[in-house]
């Protein structure tokens with residue numbers, strides 16, 4: 015795993031944006047896997063700035079997001095579709111038809127998960143995947159478990175994740191109890207992965223990942239098996 019340690023959240027965001035921009039310049043029709051959460055917000059601000067200054071164009075780009083709450087409507091301001099539109103897609107020249115987020119309104123979530131996995135395969139895999147990391151080591155919504163699922167699936171959220179994510183909702187009771195998420199195998203279809211982490215509350219999860227073991231109790235540790243992963247983090251994560 016390559017590690018880039020940054021002095022600040024802004025520097026972390028800029029370094030990640032520069033890597034995404036380099037990928038897009040090398041391959042204008044790139045498939046970029048995206049994440050939500052507070053960690054990549056700065057990255058998305060940087061990408062919008064780069065687009066507005068004419069440095070990059072998203073015309074040929076396809077995006078595919080890691081996950082979405084279930085059930086949730088896209089118009090709900092806590093949905094990941096809303097987050098992506100609001101923070102990124104609405105400010106770019108991207109064709110919205112080429113932006114993919116699991117459908118949190120699907121009547122049959124298992125069928126939606128299968129459709130989503132097929133979409134990733136049909137796109138030829140992901141060129142560059144952006145990941146955040148949950149405090150408990152989850153990636154996407156692959157929560158600590160004895161067995162990790164390979165493909166996109168519907169999953170129950172853990173108490174720890176519901177609590178962590180309740181900061182965005184009126185109360186913990188409003189956090190959906192389930193989510194549709196890419197599986198570990200879906201994420202591994204990415205040729206390159208950038209995992210971002212900022213803030214002392216990510217210390218345990220990142221420390222576990224850097225132990226160079228694989229432990230399904232910290233799903234991010236499985237990234238140790240992937241040949242092209244870069245961790246971009248702020249210094250406080252490693253203190």
Ligand code: GLP
Nearest residue numbers: 049051052053146147148154155
């Ligand atoms: C969420 C998302 C993850 C994200 C993580 C960390 O639950 N499903 O994709 O990486 O939690 O979020 P944050 O960046 O806000 O700490």
